[in-house]
Amino acid sequence: KPLDGLHPTDALLGTTAPAEWHAVGIATHGWAYHVAERGDPGRRRHRVHVVTLLSRSGEHAHRTRADDEDLEEALGGEAPSGEQVDLLRRALGLPTDPPPCDPSTYWSIEWLSAIVGAEHPIDTLSDAVALHPVTELLRRGTSIGGADLVDVLTAFHRVLTWVRMRELATLGRFSVPDLDPEDAAWLDEGSFARFVLNRCPPLHLLKRRLDAQCSPEAADDVLDLLDDLGVPDTSWPDLVRRPRPAA
Structure with a gap:
Protein backbone atom coordinates (compact mmCIF):
# COMPACT_ATOMS: atom_id res chain seq x y z
CA LYS A 1 0.00 0.00 0.00
CA PRO A 2 1.17 3.60 -0.50
CA LEU A 3 3.18 4.97 2.39
CA ASP A 4 1.69 8.46 2.00
CA GLY A 5 4.97 10.16 2.85
CA LEU A 6 5.84 7.82 5.72
CA HIS A 7 9.47 6.73 5.77
CA PRO A 8 9.91 2.98 5.11
CA THR A 9 11.65 2.53 8.46
CA ASP A 10 8.70 4.09 10.26
CA ALA A 11 6.30 1.86 8.35
CA LEU A 12 8.20 -1.37 9.01
CA LEU A 13 9.61 -0.90 12.51
CA GLY A 14 7.75 -3.08 15.00
CA THR A 15 5.53 -4.64 12.34
CA THR A 16 4.64 -8.33 12.37
CA ALA A 17 3.48 -9.73 9.04
CA PRO A 18 0.24 -11.77 9.20
CA ALA A 19 0.84 -15.52 9.20
CA GLU A 20 -0.85 -15.93 5.82
CA TRP A 21 1.63 -13.58 4.12
CA HIS A 22 4.29 -15.48 2.22
CA ALA A 23 6.48 -12.43 1.56
CA VAL A 24 6.84 -8.72 2.28
CA GLY A 25 8.48 -6.03 0.21
CA ILE A 26 8.93 -2.34 -0.27
CA ALA A 27 9.47 0.05 -3.18
CA THR A 28 11.36 3.28 -2.52
CA HIS A 29 13.29 5.99 -4.27
CA GLY A 30 15.95 8.40 -3.13
CA TRP A 31 19.48 9.60 -3.72
CA ALA A 32 22.75 7.66 -3.78
CA TYR A 33 26.33 8.90 -3.64
CA HIS A 34 29.78 7.38 -3.37
CA VAL A 35 30.56 6.22 0.15
CA ALA A 36 33.86 8.13 0.19
CA GLU A 37 31.98 11.38 -0.46
CA ARG A 38 29.69 11.14 2.54
CA GLY A 39 29.81 14.40 4.45
CA ASP A 40 31.08 16.33 1.42
CA PRO A 41 28.58 19.12 0.56
CA GLY A 42 29.82 19.01 -3.04
CA ARG A 43 29.23 15.30 -3.53
CA ARG A 44 27.49 14.19 -6.71
CA ARG A 45 24.10 12.62 -6.09
CA HIS A 46 22.28 10.13 -8.28
CA ARG A 47 18.55 9.41 -8.32
CA VAL A 48 17.82 5.73 -7.61
CA HIS A 49 14.73 3.53 -7.39
CA VAL A 50 14.81 0.38 -5.27
CA VAL A 51 12.40 -2.57 -4.99
CA THR A 52 13.00 -5.41 -2.52
CA LEU A 53 10.86 -8.51 -1.88
CA LEU A 54 11.63 -11.05 0.85
CA SER A 55 9.96 -14.43 1.43
CA ARG A 56 9.49 -16.30 4.70
CA SER A 57 12.08 -18.82 3.55
CA GLY A 58 14.63 -16.00 3.26
CA GLU A 59 14.68 -15.84 -0.53
CA HIS A 60 14.77 -12.36 -1.97
CA ALA A 61 14.24 -10.44 -5.16
CA HIS A 62 15.93 -7.06 -5.45
CA ARG A 63 16.23 -4.45 -8.15
CA THR A 64 18.02 -1.10 -8.14
CA ARG A 65 17.53 1.29 -11.02
CA ALA A 66 19.49 4.52 -11.32
CA ASP A 67 18.98 7.48 -13.61
CA ASP A 68 22.75 7.36 -14.19
CA GLU A 69 23.49 4.28 -16.34
CA ASP A 70 27.06 3.94 -15.05
CA LEU A 71 25.83 3.87 -11.46
CA GLU A 72 23.09 1.39 -12.31
CA GLU A 73 25.66 -0.98 -13.79
CA ALA A 74 27.82 -0.62 -10.68
CA LEU A 75 24.88 -1.41 -8.40
CA GLY A 76 23.55 -4.24 -10.49
CA GLY A 77 25.37 -7.03 -8.68
CA GLU A 78 24.75 -5.85 -5.14
CA ALA A 79 22.90 -8.17 -2.78
CA PRO A 80 20.16 -6.38 -0.85
CA SER A 81 21.31 -5.15 2.52
CA GLY A 82 20.67 -2.27 4.86
CA GLU A 83 18.10 -1.10 7.33
CA GLN A 84 14.97 -1.85 5.30
CA VAL A 85 16.18 -5.39 4.55
CA ASP A 86 16.76 -5.93 8.27
CA LEU A 87 13.27 -4.67 9.05
CA LEU A 88 11.67 -6.82 6.37
CA ARG A 89 13.35 -9.86 7.91
CA ARG A 90 12.19 -8.95 11.40
CA ALA A 91 8.63 -8.38 10.15
CA LEU A 92 8.68 -12.02 9.01
CA GLY A 93 10.32 -13.20 12.22
CA LEU A 94 13.59 -14.02 10.46
CA PRO A 95 17.03 -13.43 12.01
CA THR A 96 19.33 -10.81 10.55
CA ASP A 97 23.07 -10.86 9.93
CA PRO A 98 25.35 -10.54 12.98
CA PRO A 99 26.51 -7.07 14.07
CA PRO A 100 28.98 -5.59 11.55
CA CYS A 101 31.46 -4.61 14.26
CA ASP A 102 31.88 -4.79 18.00
Missing part, protein backbone atom coordinates in the same frame (compact mmCIF):
# COMPACT_ATOMS: atom_id res chain seq x y z
CA PRO A 103 30.55 -2.01 20.26
CA SER A 104 33.99 -0.39 20.58
CA THR A 105 33.27 1.30 17.25
CA TYR A 106 30.05 2.83 18.56
CA TRP A 107 31.57 4.00 21.84
CA SER A 108 34.52 5.48 19.96
CA ILE A 109 32.10 7.43 17.78
CA GLU A 110 30.36 8.72 20.89
CA TRP A 111 33.70 9.69 22.39
CA LEU A 112 35.00 11.51 19.32
CA SER A 113 31.64 13.25 18.92
CA ALA A 114 32.01 14.59 22.46
CA ILE A 115 35.56 15.72 21.74
CA VAL A 116 34.81 17.57 18.50
CA GLY A 117 31.73 19.12 20.11
CA ALA A 118 33.50 20.23 23.27
CA GLU A 119 33.11 23.86 24.31
CA HIS A 120 36.77 24.12 25.32
CA PRO A 121 40.04 23.12 23.62
CA ILE A 122 41.38 19.63 24.25
CA ASP A 123 45.05 20.06 25.12
CA THR A 124 45.92 16.65 26.57
CA LEU A 125 44.83 13.04 26.40
CA SER A 126 43.48 13.42 29.94
CA ASP A 127 41.20 16.21 28.71
CA ALA A 128 39.94 13.89 25.99
CA VAL A 129 39.46 10.86 28.25
CA ALA A 130 37.36 12.99 30.59
CA LEU A 131 34.78 13.14 27.78
CA HIS A 132 34.65 9.37 27.19
CA PRO A 133 31.28 7.72 28.00
CA VAL A 134 33.05 5.46 30.51
CA THR A 135 33.46 8.46 32.81
CA GLU A 136 29.68 8.49 33.26
CA LEU A 137 29.95 5.05 34.88
CA LEU A 138 32.81 5.94 37.19
CA ARG A 139 32.36 7.51 40.59
CA ARG A 140 32.74 11.27 40.50
CA GLY A 141 36.36 12.22 41.10
CA THR A 142 37.77 8.88 39.99
CA SER A 143 40.52 9.24 37.42
CA ILE A 144 41.95 6.69 35.02
CA GLY A 145 45.71 6.35 35.06
CA GLY A 146 47.53 6.17 31.74
CA ALA A 147 48.77 2.64 32.39
CA ASP A 148 45.24 1.41 33.09
CA LEU A 149 43.50 3.29 30.30
CA VAL A 150 43.47 0.57 27.65
CA ASP A 151 42.46 -2.09 30.19
CA VAL A 152 39.59 0.00 31.55
CA LEU A 153 38.22 0.89 28.12
CA THR A 154 38.62 -2.67 26.85
CA ALA A 155 36.64 -3.96 29.84
CA PHE A 156 34.00 -1.28 29.21
CA HIS A 157 33.59 -2.45 25.63
CA ARG A 158 33.38 -6.10 26.69
CA VAL A 159 30.69 -5.45 29.29
CA LEU A 160 28.51 -3.24 27.10
CA THR A 161 27.97 -5.70 24.28
CA TRP A 162 25.33 -5.20 21.60
CA VAL A 163 23.17 -7.71 23.47
CA ARG A 164 23.47 -5.74 26.70
CA MET A 165 22.92 -2.41 24.95
CA ARG A 166 19.75 -3.77 23.35
CA GLU A 167 18.55 -5.05 26.75
CA LEU A 168 19.12 -1.59 28.23
CA ALA A 169 17.25 -0.02 25.30
CA THR A 170 14.24 -2.27 25.93
CA LEU A 171 14.24 -1.02 29.52
CA GLY A 172 14.47 2.61 28.46
CA ARG A 173 17.95 2.92 29.98
CA PHE A 174 19.84 3.35 26.71
CA SER A 175 18.48 5.95 24.33
CA VAL A 176 18.60 5.41 20.57
CA PRO A 177 17.21 8.05 18.17
CA ASP A 178 14.00 6.94 16.43
CA LEU A 179 13.72 3.79 18.57
CA ASP A 180 11.18 3.06 21.32
CA PRO A 181 11.83 0.36 23.95
CA GLU A 182 9.17 -1.88 22.40
CA ASP A 183 10.81 -1.64 19.00
CA ALA A 184 14.23 -2.35 20.50
CA ALA A 185 12.78 -5.62 21.81
CA TRP A 186 11.41 -6.36 18.31
CA LEU A 187 14.87 -6.04 16.74
CA ASP A 188 17.50 -8.73 17.13
CA GLU A 189 21.17 -8.17 17.93
CA GLY A 190 22.39 -7.56 14.38
CA SER A 191 19.54 -5.32 13.28
CA PHE A 192 19.80 -3.35 16.53
CA ALA A 193 23.53 -2.75 16.01
CA ARG A 194 23.01 -1.51 12.46
CA PHE A 195 20.05 0.65 13.51
CA VAL A 196 22.24 2.36 16.11
CA LEU A 197 25.24 2.78 13.78
CA ASN A 198 23.06 4.15 10.99
CA ARG A 199 22.31 7.14 13.21
CA CYS A 200 25.93 7.91 14.02
CA PRO A 201 28.35 10.18 12.18
CA PRO A 202 31.11 8.35 10.28
CA LEU A 203 34.12 7.53 12.39
CA HIS A 204 36.63 8.58 9.73
CA LEU A 205 35.09 12.07 9.49
CA LEU A 206 35.24 12.51 13.26
CA LYS A 207 38.92 11.55 13.21
CA ARG A 208 39.58 14.20 10.58
CA ARG A 209 37.90 16.84 12.75
CA LEU A 210 40.05 16.19 15.81
CA ASP A 211 42.71 18.69 14.75
CA ALA A 212 40.17 21.53 14.90
CA GLN A 213 39.46 20.87 18.58
CA CYS A 214 42.60 19.20 19.91
CA SER A 215 46.23 20.13 20.20
CA PRO A 216 48.40 18.13 17.78
CA GLU A 217 49.70 16.03 20.67
CA ALA A 218 46.22 15.31 22.04
CA ALA A 219 44.88 14.40 18.60
CA ASP A 220 47.77 11.99 18.02
CA ASP A 221 47.30 10.45 21.47
CA VAL A 222 43.58 9.90 20.85
CA LEU A 223 44.24 8.20 17.52
CA ASP A 224 46.99 6.07 19.07
CA LEU A 225 44.61 5.00 21.83
CA LEU A 226 41.99 3.97 19.28
CA ASP A 227 44.66 1.88 17.54
CA ASP A 228 45.63 0.26 20.86
CA LEU A 229 41.96 -0.61 21.43
CA GLY A 230 41.70 -2.20 17.99
CA VAL A 231 39.08 0.26 16.76
CA PRO A 232 38.84 0.09 12.93
CA ASP A 233 39.86 2.98 10.71
CA THR A 234 36.28 3.65 9.72
CA SER A 235 32.80 2.69 10.87
CA TRP A 236 30.16 0.55 9.25
CA PRO A 237 28.64 1.34 6.86
CA ASP A 238 29.76 4.96 6.41
CA LEU A 239 26.65 5.35 4.30
CA VAL A 240 23.11 5.83 5.55
CA ARG A 241 20.50 4.72 3.08
CA ARG A 242 17.18 6.30 3.92
CA PRO A 243 15.35 6.46 0.58
CA ARG A 244 12.01 8.17 0.35
CA PRO A 245 8.83 6.11 0.05
CA ALA A 246 7.48 5.52 -3.43
CA ALA A 247 4.87 7.99 -4.59
Whole structure:
Protein backbone atom coordinates (compact mmCIF):
# COMPACT_ATOMS: atom_id res chain seq x y z
CA LYS A 1 0.00 0.00 0.00
CA PRO A 2 1.17 3.60 -0.50
CA LEU A 3 3.18 4.97 2.39
CA ASP A 4 1.69 8.46 2.00
CA GLY A 5 4.97 10.16 2.85
CA LEU A 6 5.84 7.82 5.72
CA HIS A 7 9.47 6.73 5.77
CA PRO A 8 9.91 2.98 5.11
CA THR A 9 11.65 2.53 8.46
CA ASP A 10 8.70 4.09 10.26
CA ALA A 11 6.30 1.86 8.35
CA LEU A 12 8.20 -1.37 9.01
CA LEU A 13 9.61 -0.90 12.51
CA GLY A 14 7.75 -3.08 15.00
CA THR A 15 5.53 -4.64 12.34
CA THR A 16 4.64 -8.33 12.37
CA ALA A 17 3.48 -9.73 9.04
CA PRO A 18 0.24 -11.77 9.20
CA ALA A 19 0.84 -15.52 9.20
CA GLU A 20 -0.85 -15.93 5.82
CA TRP A 21 1.63 -13.58 4.12
CA HIS A 22 4.29 -15.48 2.22
CA ALA A 23 6.48 -12.43 1.56
CA VAL A 24 6.84 -8.72 2.28
CA GLY A 25 8.48 -6.03 0.21
CA ILE A 26 8.93 -2.34 -0.27
CA ALA A 27 9.47 0.05 -3.18
CA THR A 28 11.36 3.28 -2.52
CA HIS A 29 13.29 5.99 -4.27
CA GLY A 30 15.95 8.40 -3.13
CA TRP A 31 19.48 9.60 -3.72
CA ALA A 32 22.75 7.66 -3.78
CA TYR A 33 26.33 8.90 -3.64
CA HIS A 34 29.78 7.38 -3.37
CA VAL A 35 30.56 6.22 0.15
CA ALA A 36 33.86 8.13 0.19
CA GLU A 37 31.98 11.38 -0.46
CA ARG A 38 29.69 11.14 2.54
CA GLY A 39 29.81 14.40 4.45
CA ASP A 40 31.08 16.33 1.42
CA PRO A 41 28.58 19.12 0.56
CA GLY A 42 29.82 19.01 -3.04
CA ARG A 43 29.23 15.30 -3.53
CA ARG A 44 27.49 14.19 -6.71
CA ARG A 45 24.10 12.62 -6.09
CA HIS A 46 22.28 10.13 -8.28
CA ARG A 47 18.55 9.41 -8.32
CA VAL A 48 17.82 5.73 -7.61
CA HIS A 49 14.73 3.53 -7.39
CA VAL A 50 14.81 0.38 -5.27
CA VAL A 51 12.40 -2.57 -4.99
CA THR A 52 13.00 -5.41 -2.52
CA LEU A 53 10.86 -8.51 -1.88
CA LEU A 54 11.63 -11.05 0.85
CA SER A 55 9.96 -14.43 1.43
CA ARG A 56 9.49 -16.30 4.70
CA SER A 57 12.08 -18.82 3.55
CA GLY A 58 14.63 -16.00 3.26
CA GLU A 59 14.68 -15.84 -0.53
CA HIS A 60 14.77 -12.36 -1.97
CA ALA A 61 14.24 -10.44 -5.16
CA HIS A 62 15.93 -7.06 -5.45
CA ARG A 63 16.23 -4.45 -8.15
CA THR A 64 18.02 -1.10 -8.14
CA ARG A 65 17.53 1.29 -11.02
CA ALA A 66 19.49 4.52 -11.32
CA ASP A 67 18.98 7.48 -13.61
CA ASP A 68 22.75 7.36 -14.19
CA GLU A 69 23.49 4.28 -16.34
CA ASP A 70 27.06 3.94 -15.05
CA LEU A 71 25.83 3.87 -11.46
CA GLU A 72 23.09 1.39 -12.31
CA GLU A 73 25.66 -0.98 -13.79
CA ALA A 74 27.82 -0.62 -10.68
CA LEU A 75 24.88 -1.41 -8.40
CA GLY A 76 23.55 -4.24 -10.49
CA GLY A 77 25.37 -7.03 -8.68
CA GLU A 78 24.75 -5.85 -5.14
CA ALA A 79 22.90 -8.17 -2.78
CA PRO A 80 20.16 -6.38 -0.85
CA SER A 81 21.31 -5.15 2.52
CA GLY A 82 20.67 -2.27 4.86
CA GLU A 83 18.10 -1.10 7.33
CA GLN A 84 14.97 -1.85 5.30
CA VAL A 85 16.18 -5.39 4.55
CA ASP A 86 16.76 -5.93 8.27
CA LEU A 87 13.27 -4.67 9.05
CA LEU A 88 11.67 -6.82 6.37
CA ARG A 89 13.35 -9.86 7.91
CA ARG A 90 12.19 -8.95 11.40
CA ALA A 91 8.63 -8.38 10.15
CA LEU A 92 8.68 -12.02 9.01
CA GLY A 93 10.32 -13.20 12.22
CA LEU A 94 13.59 -14.02 10.46
CA PRO A 95 17.03 -13.43 12.01
CA THR A 96 19.33 -10.81 10.55
CA ASP A 97 23.07 -10.86 9.93
CA PRO A 98 25.35 -10.54 12.98
CA PRO A 99 26.51 -7.07 14.07
CA PRO A 100 28.98 -5.59 11.55
CA CYS A 101 31.46 -4.61 14.26
CA ASP A 102 31.88 -4.79 18.00
CA PRO A 103 30.55 -2.01 20.26
CA SER A 104 33.99 -0.39 20.58
CA THR A 105 33.27 1.30 17.25
CA TYR A 106 30.05 2.83 18.56
CA TRP A 107 31.57 4.00 21.84
CA SER A 108 34.52 5.48 19.96
CA ILE A 109 32.10 7.43 17.78
CA GLU A 110 30.36 8.72 20.89
CA TRP A 111 33.70 9.69 22.39
CA LEU A 112 35.00 11.51 19.32
CA SER A 113 31.64 13.25 18.92
CA ALA A 114 32.01 14.59 22.46
CA ILE A 115 35.56 15.72 21.74
CA VAL A 116 34.81 17.57 18.50
CA GLY A 117 31.73 19.12 20.11
CA ALA A 118 33.50 20.23 23.27
CA GLU A 119 33.11 23.86 24.31
CA HIS A 120 36.77 24.12 25.32
CA PRO A 121 40.04 23.12 23.62
CA ILE A 122 41.38 19.63 24.25
CA ASP A 123 45.05 20.06 25.12
CA THR A 124 45.92 16.65 26.57
CA LEU A 125 44.83 13.04 26.40
CA SER A 126 43.48 13.42 29.94
CA ASP A 127 41.20 16.21 28.71
CA ALA A 128 39.94 13.89 25.99
CA VAL A 129 39.46 10.86 28.25
CA ALA A 130 37.36 12.99 30.59
CA LEU A 131 34.78 13.14 27.78
CA HIS A 132 34.65 9.37 27.19
CA PRO A 133 31.28 7.72 28.00
CA VAL A 134 33.05 5.46 30.51
CA THR A 135 33.46 8.46 32.81
CA GLU A 136 29.68 8.49 33.26
CA LEU A 137 29.95 5.05 34.88
CA LEU A 138 32.81 5.94 37.19
CA ARG A 139 32.36 7.51 40.59
CA ARG A 140 32.74 11.27 40.50
CA GLY A 141 36.36 12.22 41.10
CA THR A 142 37.77 8.88 39.99
CA SER A 143 40.52 9.24 37.42
CA ILE A 144 41.95 6.69 35.02
CA GLY A 145 45.71 6.35 35.06
CA GLY A 146 47.53 6.17 31.74
CA ALA A 147 48.77 2.64 32.39
CA ASP A 148 45.24 1.41 33.09
CA LEU A 149 43.50 3.29 30.30
CA VAL A 150 43.47 0.57 27.65
CA ASP A 151 42.46 -2.09 30.19
CA VAL A 152 39.59 0.00 31.55
CA LEU A 153 38.22 0.89 28.12
CA THR A 154 38.62 -2.67 26.85
CA ALA A 155 36.64 -3.96 29.84
CA PHE A 156 34.00 -1.28 29.21
CA HIS A 157 33.59 -2.45 25.63
CA ARG A 158 33.38 -6.10 26.69
CA VAL A 159 30.69 -5.45 29.29
CA LEU A 160 28.51 -3.24 27.10
CA THR A 161 27.97 -5.70 24.28
CA TRP A 162 25.33 -5.20 21.60
CA VAL A 163 23.17 -7.71 23.47
CA ARG A 164 23.47 -5.74 26.70
CA MET A 165 22.92 -2.41 24.95
CA ARG A 166 19.75 -3.77 23.35
CA GLU A 167 18.55 -5.05 26.75
CA LEU A 168 19.12 -1.59 28.23
CA ALA A 169 17.25 -0.02 25.30
CA THR A 170 14.24 -2.27 25.93
CA LEU A 171 14.24 -1.02 29.52
CA GLY A 172 14.47 2.61 28.46
CA ARG A 173 17.95 2.92 29.98
CA PHE A 174 19.84 3.35 26.71
CA SER A 175 18.48 5.95 24.33
CA VAL A 176 18.60 5.41 20.57
CA PRO A 177 17.21 8.05 18.17
CA ASP A 178 14.00 6.94 16.43
CA LEU A 179 13.72 3.79 18.57
CA ASP A 180 11.18 3.06 21.32
CA PRO A 181 11.83 0.36 23.95
CA GLU A 182 9.17 -1.88 22.40
CA ASP A 183 10.81 -1.64 19.00
CA ALA A 184 14.23 -2.35 20.50
CA ALA A 185 12.78 -5.62 21.81
CA TRP A 186 11.41 -6.36 18.31
CA LEU A 187 14.87 -6.04 16.74
CA ASP A 188 17.50 -8.73 17.13
CA GLU A 189 21.17 -8.17 17.93
CA GLY A 190 22.39 -7.56 14.38
CA SER A 191 19.54 -5.32 13.28
CA PHE A 192 19.80 -3.35 16.53
CA ALA A 193 23.53 -2.75 16.01
CA ARG A 194 23.01 -1.51 12.46
CA PHE A 195 20.05 0.65 13.51
CA VAL A 196 22.24 2.36 16.11
CA LEU A 197 25.24 2.78 13.78
CA ASN A 198 23.06 4.15 10.99
CA ARG A 199 22.31 7.14 13.21
CA CYS A 200 25.93 7.91 14.02
CA PRO A 201 28.35 10.18 12.18
CA PRO A 202 31.11 8.35 10.28
CA LEU A 203 34.12 7.53 12.39
CA HIS A 204 36.63 8.58 9.73
CA LEU A 205 35.09 12.07 9.49
CA LEU A 206 35.24 12.51 13.26
CA LYS A 207 38.92 11.55 13.21
CA ARG A 208 39.58 14.20 10.58
CA ARG A 209 37.90 16.84 12.75
CA LEU A 210 40.05 16.19 15.81
CA ASP A 211 42.71 18.69 14.75
CA ALA A 212 40.17 21.53 14.90
CA GLN A 213 39.46 20.87 18.58
CA CYS A 214 42.60 19.20 19.91
CA SER A 215 46.23 20.13 20.20
CA PRO A 216 48.40 18.13 17.78
CA GLU A 217 49.70 16.03 20.67
CA ALA A 218 46.22 15.31 22.04
CA ALA A 219 44.88 14.40 18.60
CA ASP A 220 47.77 11.99 18.02
CA ASP A 221 47.30 10.45 21.47
CA VAL A 222 43.58 9.90 20.85
CA LEU A 223 44.24 8.20 17.52
CA ASP A 224 46.99 6.07 19.07
CA LEU A 225 44.61 5.00 21.83
CA LEU A 226 41.99 3.97 19.28
CA ASP A 227 44.66 1.88 17.54
CA ASP A 228 45.63 0.26 20.86
CA LEU A 229 41.96 -0.61 21.43
CA GLY A 230 41.70 -2.20 17.99
CA VAL A 231 39.08 0.26 16.76
CA PRO A 232 38.84 0.09 12.93
CA ASP A 233 39.86 2.98 10.71
CA THR A 234 36.28 3.65 9.72
CA SER A 235 32.80 2.69 10.87
CA TRP A 236 30.16 0.55 9.25
CA PRO A 237 28.64 1.34 6.86
CA ASP A 238 29.76 4.96 6.41
CA LEU A 239 26.65 5.35 4.30
CA VAL A 240 23.11 5.83 5.55
CA ARG A 241 20.50 4.72 3.08
CA ARG A 242 17.18 6.30 3.92
CA PRO A 243 15.35 6.46 0.58
CA ARG A 244 12.01 8.17 0.35
CA PRO A 245 8.83 6.11 0.05
CA ALA A 246 7.48 5.52 -3.43
CA ALA A 247 4.87 7.99 -4.59
